[in-house]
Amino acid sequence: MEKSYREDTDKRWTTPIITHRHRNICVTIAVKEKPKELMLIDRKQTHYSCNGEAVDSAPRCPGVYRFYNREDALLYIGKSIDIATRLNSHFADAREPGRQQSMMSGVRRIDCQLTAGEIGALLIENAAIKDEAPLYNRRQRRSRKLWTQRLQQDVEGFLQVIPSDFCPAGERIESVFGLFRSRRHIDDSLRSIARDHGLCLRMLGVERGRGACFQHQVGRCNGACAGKETAEDHNARLLLALEKQRIAAWPFAGPVLLLEERARDSKYDGKNGVLQPRRQFHLIHHWSYLGTYERRDSARQSAKRNSDLVFDRDAYRIAVRSLRQSSGQLLDGLSGEAIANPFATGSSSVNESVENGAALLPA
Numbered sequence: 001m002e003k004s005y006r007e008d009t010d011k012r013w014t015t016p017i018i019t020h021r022h023r024n025i026c027v028t029i030a031v032k033e034k035p036k037e038l039m040l041i042d043r044k045q046t047h048y049s050c051n052g053e054a055v056d057s058a059p060r061c062p063g064v065y066r067f068y069n070r071e072d073a074l075l076y077i078g079k080s081i082d083i084a085t086r087l088n089s090h091f092a093d094a095r096e097p098g099r100q101q102s103m104m105s106g107v108r109r110i111d112c113q114l115t116a117g118e119i120g121a122l123l124i125e126n127a128a129i130k131d132e133a134p135l136y137n138r139r140q141r142r143s144r145k146l147w148t149q150r151l152q153q154d155v156e157g158f159l160q161v162i163p164s165d166f167c168p169a170g171e172r173i174e175s176v177f178g179l180f181r182s183r184r185h186i187d188d189s190l191r192s193i194a195r196d197h198g199l200c201l202r203m204l205g206v207e208r209g210r211g212a213c214f215q216h217q218v219g220r221c222n223g224a225c226a227g228k229e230t231a232e233d234h235n236a237r238l239l240l241a242l243e244k245q246r247i248a249a250w251p252f253a254g255p256v257l258l259l260e261e262r263a264r265d266s267k268y269d270g271k272n273g274v275l276q277p278r279r280q281f282h283l284i285h286h287w288s289y290l291g292t293y294e295r296r297d298s299a300r301q302s303a304k305r306n307s308d309l310v311f312d313r314d315a316y317r318i319a320v321r322s323l324r325q326s327s328g329q330l331l332d333g334l335s336g337e338a339i340a341n342p343f344a345t346g347s348s349s350v351n352e353s354v355e356n357g358a359a360l361l362p363a
Contacts, residue, residue, distance in 0.1 A: 041094050041104050049111045058084040061276045063114040064125045066134070069106040076103060076136040079125035081118050103136045116262045116280040119322050120292050123282055126314045127289055147186055148247070149177040151238075157231035158224065159238055160205035161190055168311040171250065172286045178245035179313055197241045198222035203234060247287075247316065251342045255285035255303040255333030257296070258322060283333060289315040296336050303333035 048055050058065075063083050067075040080086035087110065094104035115121045129137050148166040151159045163186045166179060180186045187206065194201050200221045201207045215221040224234045261279040281299040283290040288309040293299035322328065323343035330341045 041091055041101075041107075043091060046107055047109050049109065051113060052111065055112075058087050058110065059112055059114060059276070060084045061114060062117050062121045063112050063276075064121055064128060065113070066111045066128075067103065067107045067136075068109040068111065070108045072109070074132055074134045075106060077125060077128050077132065077134045079121040081121070083112050099136070114276045115260075115292070116277045117260045117327075119258065119260050119318065119327055120277075120280050120282060122318045123289050123315060124292060126312070126318065130312070147180040147183055149180075149186060149190075149242070149245070150174070151177070154203075154205075157235075158203045159231075159235045160203070161186075161238075162205070163187075170286075170309055172247070172311065173249055175249045176247050177242045179247070193241045195220055197237050199234065199238055199241070200224040200229075204238070248320070250286045252339070255283060255290070256339065257299050257303070257331040257333050257336070258282040258284060258319070258327070259329040259331060260327065281331070284315075284319055285309060285333065287311055287316045287319060289319070296331075300334065300336050 048058055050059060060082050062079075062081045064077065064079045065083050065087065066077050069075055078086065078090075090100065090104055093100040095101070113124065115124065146166040146168075147163055150162045150164050152162050154160055161177075163183050164176075166176070178186070178189065180189070190204065190206055191201065193199065194204060194206070194215070198221060200213055200223075201215060202209055202213045203224045207213065212223070212226040213221055216223050216226055222229050222234075224231075259279060259281055262276055277294050279294070281293045281296055283293065283299050283303055285303070285307070286309045288307075288311060290307050291299075291302060293302065320343065323330070323341055324345075326341060326344045330339050331337060332339050
């Protein structure tokens with residue numbers, strides 16, 4: 001017996017085509033099956049709170065939300081620039097059988113942590129998922145051992161790529177390139193970059209030998225190994241090719257505060273007096289996110305403590321994107337005074353360090 005499906009014209013049925021074969025006789029029977037029934041989640045049994053205080057409804061502003069079941073176990077952590085609209089999507093998606101329905105049918109309490117804007121929601125959600133490990137969050141787990149690439153100049157002035165262990169703890173005093181699960185992944189990535197940009201694997205330190213390499217003979221290497229290209233030109237193409245993978249060295253003298261202010265049209269005032277923060281200070285040091293504060297003096301006091309610095313790739317991406325977009329004023333974490341943003345458009349300090357290789361090589 002063979003079974004296949006065709007779509008009926010009224011879109012409400014899925015028609016299986018069942019074919020029976022017996023010797024030389026073939027009989028095909030079309031049988032209509034009912035579609036899966038939709039399920040409506042009773043939202044009246046769900047209670048809302050903001051920072052632990054009960055409210056009547058979900059807020060329409062940025063923040064992080066947490067789903068809890070009847071036993072108050074944490075099911076899920078999410079974020080949105082409009083929490084109420086995002087929760088409506090969760091309940092709508094739960095009408096059909098699947099993971100969403102399984103999760104939302106068990107939700108009894110939703111606690112919302114309001115933020116001044118999107119940056120705070122992104123940073124807090126990312127840290128909370130990894131620290132609190134909710135049942136239904138699949139992504140943003142902390143990585144185990146990782147590898148990265150460092151650059152080292154040889155005697156002829158060519159930059160070579162050196163695979164090395166990536167230590168997430170400590171200060172980020174030099175730029176590295178990419179995060180990989182193994183040395184083999186580094187080798188695969190480097191060979192692909194060399195092929196796409198005409199780089200010489202021998203000058204990069206991947207292959208050994210003398211004279212023109214095989215890739216140059218087949219037209220994939222521009223000839224640095226054969227003396228047809230200078231170290232400066234080869235290095236410039238390498239740095240350009242690796243730029244998207246670059247994890248920048250910490251460009252500040254100490255911890256910094258990224259000030260994020262509430263948008264004028266974004267405010268939630270619940271009956272219990274729960275207000276969306278007017279502004280927040282996000283404390284970052286050596287790309288390690290150390291917390292969000294509503295008062296500058298509280299953030300400065302925290303910046304003075306000797307906190308453990310642990311690099312997180314997702315937090316790094318959030319912070320760098322915010323700095324490049326000039327999403328908020330940048331303050332010195334200790335003094336609280338405004339400082340220059342080296343990642344802002346028009347600032348050349350970070351770009352120049354990449355072009356001349358100064359920030360890429362260890363002192």
